[in-house]
Amino acid sequence: MQLTNRSKVVVKKEMTFIERMYLPAIFSGMFITFKHLFKKSATIKYPEQTREFSKIYRGQHVLKRDEKGAERCTACGLCAVACPAEAITMTAAERKPGEEALYREEKYAATYEINMLRCIFCGDCEEACPKEAIFLTDRKVDSFYTRKEFIYGKSILVEGLESDKRVDVSVRETKAVEEFKKQKEFAHNETYDKNKKKTVAGH
Amino acid sequence: MTLDFLIYKIILVLIVFSITLLVATYSTYAERKIAAFLQDRIGPDRAGPFGILQPLADAVKMFMKEEIIPNVSNKALFVLGPGICMLTACMTGVIIPWGKSINIGGTDYPLQIADVNIGILYLFGVLSLGVYGIMIGGWASNNKYSLLGAIRASSQMISYEVAMGISIIALVMTTGTLSTGEIAAQQHGWHWNVLIQPLGCLIFIICAFAETNRAPFDLPECETELVGGYHTEYSSMKLGLFLFAEYINMFISSAVIATFYFGGYNMPLIGRWVHDPNVLAILGFVFLFMKIVGFIFFFMWVRWTLPRFRYDQLMNLGWKILIPLSILNLVLTGAWMMRHEIINYFVK
Numbered sequence: 380m381q382l383t384n385r386s387k388v389v390v391k392k393e394m395t396f397i398e399r400m401y402l403p404a405i406f407s408g409m410f411i412t413f414k415h416l417f418k419k420s421a422t423i424k425y426p427e428q429t430r431e432f433s434k435i436y437r438g439q440h441v442l443k444r445d446e447k448g449a450e451r452c453t454a455c456g457l458c459a460v461a462c463p464a465e466a467i468t469m470t471a472a473e474r475k476p477g478e479e480a481l482y483r484e485e486k487y488a489a490t491y492e493i494n495m496l497r498c499i500f501c502g503d504c505e506e507a508c509p510k511e512a513i514f515l516t517d518r519k520v521d522s523f524y525t526r527k528e529f530i531y532g533k534s535i536l537v538e539g540l541e542s543d544k545r546v547d548v549s550v551r552e553t554k555a556v557e558e559f560k561k562q563k564e565f566a567h568n569e570t571y572d573k574n575k576k577k578t579v580a581g582h
Numbered sequence: 583m584t585l586d587f588l589i590y591k592i593i594l595v596l597i598v599f600s601i602t603l604l605v606a607t608y609s610t611y612a613e614r615k616i617a618a619f620l621q622d623r624i625g626p627d628r629a630g631p632f633g634i635l636q637p638l639a640d641a642v643k644m645f646m647k648e649e650i651i652p653n654v655s656n657k658a659l660f661v662l663g664p665g666i667c668m669l670t671a672c673m674t675g676v677i678i679p680w681g682k683s684i685n686i687g688g689t690d691y692p693l694q695i696a697d698v699n700i701g702i703l704y705l706f707g708v709l710s711l712g713v714y715g716i717m718i719g720g721w722a723s724n725n726k727y728s729l730l731g732a733i734r735a736s737s738q739m740i741s742y743e744v745a746m747g748i749s750i751i752a753l754v755m756t757t758g759t760l761s762t763g764e765i766a767a768q769q770h771g772w773h774w775n776v777l778i779q780p781l782g783c784l785i786f787i788i789c790a791f792a793e794t795n796r797a798p799f800d801l802p803e804c805e806t807e808l809v810g811g812y813h814t815e816y817s818s819m820k821l822g823l824f825l826f827a828e829y830i831n832m833f834i835s836s837a838v839i840a841t842f843y844f845g846g847y848n849m850p851l852i853g854r855w856v857h858d859p860n861v862l863a864i865l866g867f868v869f870l871f872m873k874i875v876g877f878i879f880f881f882m883w884v885r886w887t888l889p890r891f892r893y894d895q896l897m898n899l900g901w902k903i904l905i906p907l908s909i910l911n912l913v914l915t916g917a918w919m920m921r922h923e924i925i926n927y928f929v930k
């Protein structure tokens with residue numbers, strides 16, 4: 380069965396005398412590498428120079444607070460379920476009266492940990508979150524000497540209360556994204572059905 | 583032999599030795615830089631300006647690393663291996679004519695440590711001793727990869743030494759001498775041997791690559807198949823000596839190629855402008871060095887261009903192509919030298 384037009388028939392042909400001499404091939408190869416001597420190097424000298432990130436680069440996560448400074452996360456666990464790397468763990472707790480300023484929902488995450496060594500920065504947690512609580516940002520995860528240090532708890536993940544410590548995720552939180560998020564389940568099911576029909580029709 | 587002479591020789595030995603080490607040290611740096619440039623990278627640039635102190639950092643690293651001698655190895659031979667490699671690598675430098683003699687106060691001081699009249703034989707003897715270091719090291723490690731690397735090294739050495747030797751015989755026929763000093767002196771002006779012996783030169787260069795275990799002939803240490811080849815079990819400075827010996831060999835090979843085929847310390851046309859023999863001698867040294875640096879660059883350039891040979895290809899190339907070619911070269915050279923006699927024979 381032919382899947383693409385890219386397949387090539389392998390022919391084991393004898394090399395001609397010139398080819399068997401190797402020297403012309405060697406010289407052309409050396410000419411090619413010599414040309415690279417004068418090309419611009421692609422290196423980015425990292426600590427001094429940094430690569431320009433795309434606007435929606437997926438780096439270290441942030442747990443957002445709402446406008447009043449209450450944590451948005453309700454410890455529903457959807458992100459942990461969505462995570463393909465099983466990097467997220469959390470324990471839920473009930474909000475006590477008087478803690479309304481701290482937590483937006485009645486249930487909140489008492490602990491919330493992401494193992495940055497397991498995380499593949501796919502952004503599925505962000506997709507899954509119904510509360511717009513978790514976002515990936517364009518910050519890089521630091522390097523450490525021990526594995527333990529890579530398990531980021533709430534102290535690192537939750538953004539600061541003060542306005543200057545808030546993490547701006549507006550590029551990721553556009554109207555379209557929010558709208559899409561609302562519709563996602565619906566739209567996803569629809570395409571899924573369409574595909575199903577197609578495959579059925581194809582048979 | 584006066585005391586003067588002895589002191590002069592000792593000084594010369596020390597200078598050549600330190601230059602060899604210095605060049606080998608900076609070859610490691612140059613190798614990494616050239617590899618980087620050929621691959622559109624920058625290479626080491628953190629230690630000092632342009633990474634110029636990188637070899638020092640490497641050396642410090644090598645010395646600080648833990649010294650591991652495998653329990654199952656033959657300890658004495660294990661230590662001896664890299665030592666022999668290093669020793670033989672350094673020994674070949676003595677017969678290279680680094681320049682014409684310098685005249686100080688009426689006495690001639692030749693810039694060659696030992697102008698023995700069998701220089702080429704000495705060179706070959708020492709070169710083939712070099713593989714003993716690899717073999718002893720590889721065998722003493724008591725590791726199959728090391729042993730395989732050592733076997734490959736020795737069989738490669740034997741195969742390519744034959745072709746190299748025959749191509750050199752042709753050179754000896756045309757020059758009529760086994761002394762390296764004389765070969766260099768004969769190539770004044772444009773009388774470079776590469777123009778007389780182009781095929782022999784090509785064979786010699788290819789064999790030099792094989793003898794120094796450089797890519798594309800680096801099968802004894804090919805990482806993809808043999809872990810590290812003969813130096814798999816080595817660590818710390820003993821590994822460093824093995825790697826270092828390779829660079830020294832490369833330097834010496836470049837010097838030998840330059841001396842045998844590319845005019846040694848001679849440079850065409852320079853005699854027109856410079857007449858003072860001392861200045862000429864020093865300039866000759868500079869020219870030889872330029873040639874050597876050029877060849878070292880060539881060695882590295884080839885390494886970062888060509889893929890490694892397969893083992894059967896290596897043997898085929900050695901036995902079925904290079905040796906017949908070098909014999910052909912020998913016959914052609916002989917025929918050319920006897921052309922008058924041959925023509926006379928047929929014309930009469």
Ligand code: SF4
Nearest residue numbers: 462498499501502504
């Ligand atoms: S980005 Fe992907 S892998 Fe990382 S925590 Fe979120 S869902 Fe898991």
Ligand code: SF4
Nearest residue numbers: 452453455456458508
């Ligand atoms: S971050 Fe979002 S998805 Fe994850 S537990 Fe909190 S509210 Fe649920």
